[in-house]
Each structure stands twice: as structure tokens, then as C-alpha cells.
Amino acid sequence: MTEPEIFDGLTAILRQVFDDPGIVATPDLSARDVAEWDSFNHINIVVAAEMRFGVSFKSSELEELRNVGDFAALIQAKTRP
Template sequence: MATEAEVYAGLTEVFHEVFGDDTLKITPTTSADQVPGWDSIKMVTIIISVEQHFGIKLRSREVDQLKNVGDLATLIQAKAA
């Protein structure tokens, strides 16, 4: 099982790759409205990248309930367990 630190390190890699910005800082409270360019297309790209990076599958209804990066990290930890 991935630790919280490992999940956030992986998420940081994913976000840097998806947004092409190595200076982007994510926290548990980071949400789409705080990141320039984070739209529905980017969300799909984030989810696909997360699935590939962590070797998990996320369901649409799980993704629909996410409000911020912290919710995503919790979901990743639950799926990776």
C-alpha cells in the first residue's frame, strides 16, 4: 500500500506532466478552480494518468464525487490497498 507521501509525490508528477508546469504545487485542498487550465478535458487526462501511474482503475461515479486533490489521494490509497 502506498503511503500518503508516496501518493502525493505521484500526484505531483502527474500534475506536472498533465499541465506542463514543474512549479505547480498541489495540496489536499487544491481544486480545479485554483489551477489555470484545469477543465473537463484536463480532468480526463489526470484520471487516465493517475490510473496508469498507480496501476488502478477509477469508476466514473467515484471520480464524479471528487472535490479536491485530497479526495483523489484518499481514493488512490483505498484502491491501491
Template sequence: MTEAEILSALHPIFQDVFDDDDIVIDADTTAEDVEGWDSLAHVNLVVAAEQRFGVKFRTAELESMRNVGHFVALINKKLNG
């Protein structure tokens, strides 16, 4: 799975977590760019991504996540390991 495919697969997850069908994400999207992206939403995103991609993240990996692009890269690393 490519990073572009991962980003595309994350899009409906973001729409679901934030209950916003109009949300648009890209590699540079950060929590500051998305209304309602707080710590609870972050946990919900991570859990949904873990379920969707069949991966598990370590706390240190999540603490270093700065934007959607980094999240995509982490997922890619887990999938293609």
C-alpha cells in the same frame, strides 16, 4: 504506499498534464486553484493516475472527487483496498 507518497507521486503527473514545472499541489487543491484544469485536463489526470498506480476508477468515484486530497484517498483505497 502512504497518502503522502501518493501525493508526491501525483505531483509530476500534474506538472506534465498542465505543462507547468512550477505547479504546487496539496490536499486542498481544487480545479479552481489550477489554471487550465478543465474537463479534458481532468480526464488526462485520471488516465495518467490510473496508469501510474495501476488502478481503475468508476465514474461515480470521479464525480464525487472534490479536491486533490480526495483523489489521493481514492487512490489509497484502491491500492490498499
């Protein structure tokens, strides 16, 4: 899966979770940038990403993430053949 495909998928997920058609997944975007990004919505994002990209995340992997760019890189690593 390409990086643009992952960011497009993450944008769709973020728009759905936050009910905001203007939000765009960028590498630097983080929970600090979105007022509604709380622990509940964080879980919703992770579960939606697992379903959309067909991957599973370990808690230890998620604890290392600092922004959407880190999340996209993790997804890309897990979807490589």
C-alpha cells in the same frame, strides 16, 4: 502505498499535464485553483493516475471528488492490500 508517495505521484502528473514545474499536489488543490484545469485535462489526470498507480476508477467515484485530497484518499483506498 503511503500518502506522501501518492501526493508525489500526483504532483508529477499535474506538472506533466499542465507543463508547470512549480505546481504541487496538496489536499486542498482543486480545478478552481488551476486556470488550465478543464474537462480535457481532468481526463488526462485521471488516466495518468490510473496508469501510474495501477488502479481503475468508476465514474461514480470520480463524481464524488472535490479536491486532490479526495483523489489521493481514493487512490490510497484502491492500493491497499
